[in-house]
Amino acid sequence: MHYQFDWRVVAEPSAWLHALAITLGYAAGTIVVGMAIGVICGSLLLSRRWWLRGPAAAYVQFFRCTPSMVQIIWFYYALPILTGFTLSSWVAAGLGLTLYMGAFCSEIFRGGIISIERGQWNAARALGMAHMRMMRHVILPQAMRRMVPPFVNQCILQLKNTSLLYVVAVPDLMYTSYELTSQTYRPLEVYTFVALVYLVILFPVTMMAKRLEVKVQR
Template sequence: MHYEWDFGFLWQYRGLIGIGIAYTVGFTLLTSVLGFLAGAVIALGRIAGRPWMAAPLVALMEVFRCTPVLVQLVWIYYALPVLVGVELSPAAAAVITLSLYGGAFYAEIIRGGIRGVEPGQWDAGRALGMTRAKLMRSVVLPQALRRMVPPLVNQTILQLKNTSLVSTLAVPDLLYQGQLITSATYRPLEVYTMVAVVYFAILLPLTQLARLLETRPSRVAA
């Protein structure tokens, strides 16, 4: 089988590709931050809140953990507006979905990180007279965050890859721009190779960072 590879034509689409990368990275940053906040609310609500507070948070989390993100995306874009009577732009639907989907996983990472802090640390902070909020801020979270960083980086890597699904709603991310270029040039092999290489080039440094954080010796508990 013979195929003439020719990547040269991609240069003329650099503008489109640049927009695609910007959307992909932008959606990742936005939905990671919002997802982390959603996850923090869910995790802290479960740890510190009353049972009536925790139950709906857990339910929401399990819905997003146990359904495919593509199904969520389509459902929130088409079905949610019918339920609540508010029109959603594709970008808004994408941000909501990816933030909540990421939040469901971030929540478990955050909860695990907090639960991983030794009970003696809570005792020591409380014995000094710290209120719950001060104990969290000064003693528990600084130690928990350190443990959470590697899994948070990993989840954020998944988060970036999941942004490729927003192309199904015609949000112009990297994959969607690739589809546009393909339909204009009929050269899917080069286009999707380029798309894969760009994702790889963005994510490889992140995975290396995650590995570095995992292997760094953690301080022995005092």
């Protein structure tokens, strides 16, 4: 096999920069909102009131146990059929990725809180601390250190999940790759280049995640 690579097919800086901006924008937006959802739903999962805990658990389990691609497609195609309310491809994709991120962040937050030893809770109560003060000064500072590595790892996965935006024609890196491949018939060059772009972005973040894990273990 004598395949001749032609890297000139990926030499379109403006198209790639636009696609990269969309990819990073979606990643940043869905991560920030997803983390906020995670804190809220994670707190509800810890509630003793079943009517608060139940809906939060249902949401988390649904979005954790179904593929994010299916969720994006459902919001874009199925929701208008069922409700008559149409979402643009940009909103549908963002909503699917955000709720997916929120579900995983909810479990990370809940797991971080319950990982704190019961002795810490009992000691705070013995000092007469109210629940909110105990959470603020005793539990959360310790739990946050343990949450940071899994939060960073989930952020890495979320950036890779943005590659699913192409299914509803949002012009991210993968959709731009698909379009360029259909024009040039050079999938090896195009997708290899995209893989390198993701590697350049994510490799420093993964190294940072490893350093954070080492610090937490000390």
